[in-house]
Amino acid sequence: MKFKISTGACFIFFSGLYSNLLLPAMELQAQNINIPIVSQHNALVLQVDGNKNLSTIYFGKKLLDQAEYNNIPELYKQGTDYTGILNAAYTPSGSRNLLEPAITVTHADGNNSLDLRYVSHTITQVNDDVSLFSVVLKDPVYNFLVTLYYKSYFREDVLEQWSVIENKEKGAVILQKFASANLYLKAGSYWLNQYHGDWAKEMQPEESRLTHGIKTLDSKLGTRTNLFQPSVFMISLDKPASEDEGTVLYGALEYSGNFRTDLELDYQNNLKIISGINNYSSAYTLKPNEVFTTPAFLYTLSFTGKGNASRKLHQWARNYQLLAGKGNRLTLLNNWESTYFDFNENKLAALLKDTKKLGVDMFLLDDGWFANKYPRNDDHAGLGDWQENKQKLPNGIASLVKEANNNGVKFGIWLEPEMVNPKSELYEKHPDWVIKQPGREEYYFRNQLVLDVSNPQVQEFIYGTIDGLLTKNPDLAYIKWDCNAVIYNAYSAHLKNQSHFYIEYMRGLYKVLESIRAKYPKVPMMLCSGGGGRVDYAALQYFTEFWPSDNTDPLERIFIQWEYSYFYPAITSSNHVTDWGKQSLKFRTDVAMMGKLGFDIVVSRLSDHDLQFCKEAIKTYNAIKPKIWQGDQYRLSDPRAGSIASVLYVNEDQSSAVIFNYLVNNRYNEGSKMPVLLKGLDPVKKYTIKEVNLYPGTVSTIDALKVYSGDFLMKAGFNPDVNAERPSVVLEVNEVH
Structure with a gap:
């Protein structure tokens, strides 16, 4: 083999x-x-x-x-x-x-x-x-x-x-x-x-x-x-x-x-x-x-x-x-932090309208939409029973996909197909499909166990779950594939040689993913594992992006995204704007822009100015994302070494770049006291620098008309004027023709 x-x-x-x-x-x-x-x-x-x-x-x-x-x-x-x-x-x-x-x-x-x-x-x-x-x-x-x-x-x-x-x-x-x-x-x-x-x-x-x-x-x-x-x-x-x-x-x-x-x-x-x-x-x-x-x-x-x-x-x-390494990615609105498990068709219909209002590409329905005998109303039950919950969704996923289309947006869905709750029909019907030691007490991670993916029957079940959803809902546009548990009490009822278990599990998983991609080569999928629990280049040939961390506090995310950036390009990193952290909505959005942008907020609760900012930010992001996704990345100012973080992305012909600058030290009078040396520009070319993604009603301190040579910007530098009043500054650099 x-x-x-x-x-x-x-x-x-x-x-x-x-x-x-x-x-x-x-x-x-x-x-x-x-x-x-x-x-x-x-x-x-x-x-x-x-x-x-x-x-x-x-x-x-x-x-x-x-x-x-x-x-x-x-x-x-x-x-x-x-x-x-x-x-x-x-x-x-x-x-x-x-x-x-x-x-x-x-x-x-x-x-x-x-x-x-x-x-x-x-x-x-x-x-x-x-x-x-x-x-x-x-x-x-x-x-x-x-x-x-x-x-x-x-x-x-x-x-x-x-x-x-x-x-x-x-x-x-x-x-x-x-x-x-x-x-x-x-x-x-x-x-x-x-x-x-x-x-x-x-x-x-x-x-x-x-x-x-x-x-x-x-x-x-x-x-x-x-x-x-x-x-x-x-x-x-x-x-x-x-x-x-x-x-x-x-x-x-x-x-x-x-x-x-x-x-x-x-x-x-x-x-x-x-x-x-x-x-x-x-x-x-x-x-x-x-x-x-x-x-x-x-x-x-x-x-x-x-x-x-x-x-x-x-x-x-x-x-x-990477799967579609030169391709597009969808911006999205996720319902998780808006509703958690508590939603129904009416709530989701309102969120679909918010998705259109916000201006993103897609609505993502997260955990909690499935299971009937043991409904998924918290994380103790339902995993493995992948039928629509009739109480929450009496008209099924199909009606939501249709409603999304009517609102001019796409629809995506969350799954955790390798996992099972002991409180589920799947566990009752197929206890031999579950990884557990015979005769030993079960031990749970997040109230769940792992299915034995080394078993071909389990492989067929997982493939059938994904295939069934996509067959019934051909307009389903996105899958968030989660994996929240580690393996305790490793044992396969299917395998004769238990020392092959860990290897055969991964073989089985890759076999399922290969089969899915053979039939559905272009459906975007997020690689999620309680955050960054499963991020590697073998998996990323099947997934368009990964979820770096459940920690979406923007200050923390600067450091997390910085370290991931050593090994993975920005196009792979899913970054969402949420209510975590004490920073402003602008700060949170600017941080999330350094990759594949998404939102996990209650749009209906946004003030008029906040909503206006988000809509304009998405337009700005759509204009600059080719540089972020495909450009050369230069880390300019290390957040662990000073008070600001600064990262630049420059396009292939060095005609345009975008620079993200953040205050990471809120002590008195901290900010960009010294100029930041830019990198990756053409020393002979002339450039202007303008601030983008401004919050409504604010005026930039950056002179957008001043012209600099690439040589000057890389040797003398540029000060983004980051401080407590301007803790997040996004700059666009453009060649003067």
């Missing part, structure tokens, strides 16, 4: 579709074979030695002369490599290796050792930007193979790496560990920037110097796996990287389940990064002739700081990975 994780891993059948350069196995002499995997600025160089060991000899700036990569190993005098495979491209265990392995197996005869030697490699030119490298490794004693895949995106300087493990032995082999990638870095010191958090406290950064031994970033939650620790991270070489200076590597596993990244600083002061599916409680039995494909590990290396790395990753995501 092939474990297909992402479009980045759709490689098995490339040969035949494109012309290949096959370098067959040959008798290796003393001469080494180099395999340079290059992009616009970077090179990862693998080397095969005379004993057919595959090693990483270089990862850094691309050299002009490829022959000179041979000179690199002799430059390092770091002591004895007792194993001969410290810098292995994919480190096996149980033979010569003495440090953390990328792969550990138990052979059919019970032997725990593995040795991987080079057999051949293939280079496929996918297009003018993308190249695919594959390197076949085999154990000299056992008929066991690993193929390493490296997908290079030349212009973006991005690499995806994964492994395909194949058992050609006569009996089953148990995979004890099965990483996607095994990187090897050399530097004087290494600085890790990692993230932690909890509900409403997502993406809290921590930076520390790596010391000798192993630092592990991982999750064992089963679902909602990024709740406490996301799988994204940064490694700075020699010193902590800043926005525009320093060498930094961004890493991210394209996987929505349990992950594990080991960062091992070895006795020679080199850093090994091993990342993949978490092997916790997941020893995998690989039958004869069976293939196991790992998810892709994504990384990019920048020599000019974090900002450059972000822009590379954003460009890659929009071009290759």
Whole structure:
């Protein structure tokens, strides 16, 4: 069975579709074979030695002369490599290796050792930007193979790496560990920037110097796996990287389940990064002739700081990975904070009129619209019973979709299809579909349990729920897919081998999502998981956007959105204006504009000026959103380093930009005391700067007629005049023709 994780891993059948350069196995002499995997600025160089060991000899700036990569190993005098495979491209265990392995197996005869030697490699030119490298490794004693895949995106300087493990032995082999990638870095010191958090406290950064031994970033939650620790991270070489200076590597596993990244600083002061599916409680039995494909590990290396790395990753995501990365997104009004579970058709009809009045594209009906025997009036009942609640919606979803159309807006709906309440008809009818340990007391997260998505019947049920809604309501325009519980008491009544459970759950989920996208390729879907509990690039190939946090306090959101922006482009981030926080409606709206704008407010309670502001803000947003969604992002002023936050988005030809500026420190007399240095403009071009998104009745302090050169704005800067009276300032920069 092939474990297909992402479009980045759709490689098995490339040969035949494109012309290949096959370098067959040959008798290796003393001469080494180099395999340079290059992009616009970077090179990862693998080397095969005379004993057919595959090693990483270089990862850094691309050299002009490829022959000179041979000179690199002799430059390092770091002591004895007792194993001969410290810098292995994919480190096996149980033979010569003495440090953390990328792969550990138990052979059919019970032997725990593995040795991987080079057999051949293939280079496929996918297009003018993308190249695919594959390197076949085999154990000299056992008929066991690993193929390493490296997908290079030349212009973006991005690499995806994964492994395909194949058992050609006569009996089953148990995979004890099965990483996607095994990187090897050399530097004087290494600085890790990692993230932690909890509900409403997502993406809290921590930076520390790596010391000798192993630092592990991982999750064992089963679902909602990024709740406490996301799988994204940064490694700075020699010193902590800043926005525009320093060498930094961004890493991210394209996987929505349990992950594990080991960062091992070895006795020679080199850093090994091993990342993949978490092997916790997941020893995998690989039958004869069976293939196991790992998810892709994504990384990019920048020599000019974090900002450059972000822009590379954003460009890659929009071009290759995101669903409709160059497409449109819908602004919306959500009912959740207006009604919670307490609504009916009349209330919703009024909200649909408010949606039209506000000027957004769509109305989103959130939790509480379903279940009859155990109606969904709070979060204790109804999950899994996806029929319209007859008391709340006697005429069903169809009447609401029709009413939305009559009001000139679209209609979307909330679902949590992987979950079930014990108080539900689904639980009563199919207790074997629920993840729970037989004989043990059930333990709940948000009063609910998780369905066993490894079970094909459950997969069909989830697919049927989505398909049924969209078939009955072809004008249904949007789905918010939530996932609020982690997995306790992991056990599948369907599976014979429980150690396969966590892996088979994710396979089942991806299978459902692939089926939905095969039939409904363009229906927008939000990836929601109690906030940022499930945000990764494997999931984002199926979803148009994600929900960063349930915390919509705009001051908190500045920090949360700032950290997400290192790894994910603005077009993926759903940001809603709500009543959280003490800031003004303008401040809340300005913060939400830095991504995909939405509203979760009671429109009928807005004052005339507030309503006028919101309507004009949506018009302003519609005019500037192409720059936000598709432009290059520059973080100008770090909210953790001073009193203001400032972020700029500039379009491709550098003719226009938008800058968001916020006061994040309300102490006396704080504000933008110093100019902010702009970035990403053309130094030769002339620009004007005007303030946009003003509240009705206010006058800007910015001179919109004054002309500046790009050179001046990037070297001398510009002061947005942020202060307690002007805590949120949005500026539009336009070229003067």
